[in-house]
Amino acid sequence: MKLATWNVNSVRARLPRVTAWLESARPDVVCLQETKVEDADFPHEAFTALGYTCTVFGQRTYNGVAIVSRQPVVDVTTGFGDGDADAEARFICATVAGIRVASLYVPNGKVVGDPKFEYKLRWLSRLQTWLERNATPDVELALCGDYNIAPDDRDVYDPDGWRDQVLCHPSERAAFGRLIDWGLQDVYRRFHQEGGLYSWWDYRQLGFPKNRGLRIDHLLCTRKLADRAQRASVDREARKGKEPSDHAPVIVEFV
């Protein structure tokens, strides 16, 4: 069971890259973020042609998440269902092969102190509440997505330059820590303790060639599921070449 997460930065602009990657990597499930398309316009045909079905929660221009799967998907929910009037499409959850899988796109936050940063912290708090109300640590659950959080300094190419900045601020790292404390495991980190391993590189100033990146895309799994993990990787090849996303896929393989 090969499970991946990938912020594609527009599924329509990235479609040739995404389909080529599905053909070469052949994951069972991929959680996509920043699809940037309304559900009615999602390019389902390109995926069905490869044997995948897409379960989508999108919106025009911004955000948008999807679960792309080779196996049937059931029990789909979108948003947190917490009564908040939030209209941003950032969370979808479904069951695939007996595993509860979520694709999530945490707000970027823009800059510490900005209202968007407060929204990010609120959103993370709502995610925590969703988790406490809708799951227990003894089920097989994977929260996959672009967290827009580098959990610690090993996940940052220039920790001092990023100190207390958005994506690295102690308040968002604490929110990430609460997910871990609840009973989720950062499975990629379990397999790779060293620094310098990233999932996102800025398009600007040769970020990727210089490996000036951050590890902000994560698959957080309950212990019961994490115990089945065999390996984890970042597919840096998908960040190379013509018109890439600024993120690379992160992959975990389970028995």
Add this chain to the structure above:
DNA sequence: ATGGTTGCTTAGCAA
């Protein structure tokens, strides 16, 4: 040095 790159939508925002 307050830049730089990309996508969506078409000049400005978000990342």
